[in-house]
Amino acid sequence: MNKKELKQYKISLVGEGGVGKTAIVNRFTYNQFAMEYDPTLEDSYRKQCMIDEEVVMIELVDPTSQEDYRVSNYWARFVRDGNGVILVYSVTSRFSFDEIRKLRQEVLQIAKQDPFPIILMANKADFGYERQVSLAGELSWAVAVSPEMIFIPEGEALAKEFGCYLFEASAKTGKNIDEAFYELVREIKKSRKEPLSLADAKHNSAQEDNGCCNGCVML
Numbered sequence: 001m002n003k004k005e006l007k008q009y010k011i012s013l014v015g016e017g018g019v020g021k022t023a024i025v026n027r028f029t030y031n032q033f034a035m036e037y038d039p040t041l042e043d044s045y046r047k048q049c050m051i052d053e054e055v056v057m058i059e060l061v062d063p064t065s066q067e068d069y070r071v072s073n074y075w076a077r078f079v080r081d082g083n084g085v086i087l088v089y090s091v092t093s094r095f096s097f098d099e100i101r102k103l104r105q106e107v108l109q110i111a112k113q114d115p116f117p118i119i120l121m122a123n124k125a126d127f128g129y130e131r132q133v134s135l136a137g138e139l140s141w142a143v144a145v146s147p148e149m150i151f152i153p154e155g156e157a158l159a160k161e162f163g164c165y166l167f168e169a170s171a172k173t174g175k176n177i178d179e180a181f182y183e184l185v186r187e188i189k190k191s192r193k194e195p196l197s198l199a200d201a202k203h204n205s206a207q208e209d210n211g212c213c214n215g216c217v218m219l
């Protein structure tokens with residue numbers, strides 16, 4: 001099969017500046033990570049990958065997060081032409097988390113499709129200690145240590161509200177990066193009512209057995 005015949009999935013990353021959208025795309029596409037921060041104007045990428053025993057083409061758009069562009073049609077076109085969105089916040093930025101609800105509303109207003117496939121990604125999960133603390137349920141201690149940090153229960157509540165998956169991820173370590181993209185592709189397949197491959201069907205039935213998905217958290 002040549003590249004033109006492959007199923008295509010167009011995905012955009014949406015989130016506030018500095019949350020790690022470019023780092024996530026670079027980890028997913030090239031398996032690379034850089035510590036430098038260079039605000040994005042606009043980039044697009046393509047990656048061929050095997051998901052549930054099927055070779056597909058993923059097209060990624062990493063649009064600028066600057067407010068001036070977001071409110072213009074320039075930004076909207078990426079969402080409108082795309083098949084799904086990864087909404088990204090950083091566990092180290094309360095602001096980026098607080099803005100997610102508004103960003104989701106913007107995406108849903110722009111998107112042509114209802115429901116529109118969305119995955120929530122909590123990036124920079126390599127900022128380690130808070131994860132153990134929140135798993136142990138000692139939130140108040142953790143908040144005292146770092147009021148800016150976002151903890152799993154907060155992200156989990158948001159994912160439940162949205163009825164979508166939440167992936168705790170790190171572009172630095174690679175944790176849950178591929179998994180989040182693959183899950184979004186599955187969501188897009190479901191929304192397009194594409195016939196399921198055997199591997200897809202197995203995956204979906206395992207999730208249904210686990211009561212997914214009304215806000216699932218992947219740690």
Ligand SMILES: Nc1nc2c(ncn2[C@@H]2O[C@H](COP(=O)(O)OP(=O)(O)OP(=O)(O)O)[C@@H](O)[C@H]2O)c(=O)[nH]1
Nearest residue numbers: 017018019020021022023035039040065124171172
């Ligand atoms: N520790 C850690 N740092 C990260 C991670 N992801 C991104 N960073 C760092 O965070 C900074 C911002 O990352 P970018 O990927 O440029 O952020 P962005 O969301 O693309 O920002 P804009 O292009 O301005 O919208 C960079 O210094 C990255 O190295 C991560 O998972 N862990």
Ligand SMILES: [Mg+2]
Nearest residue numbers: 021022039040
């Ligand atoms: Mg960027």
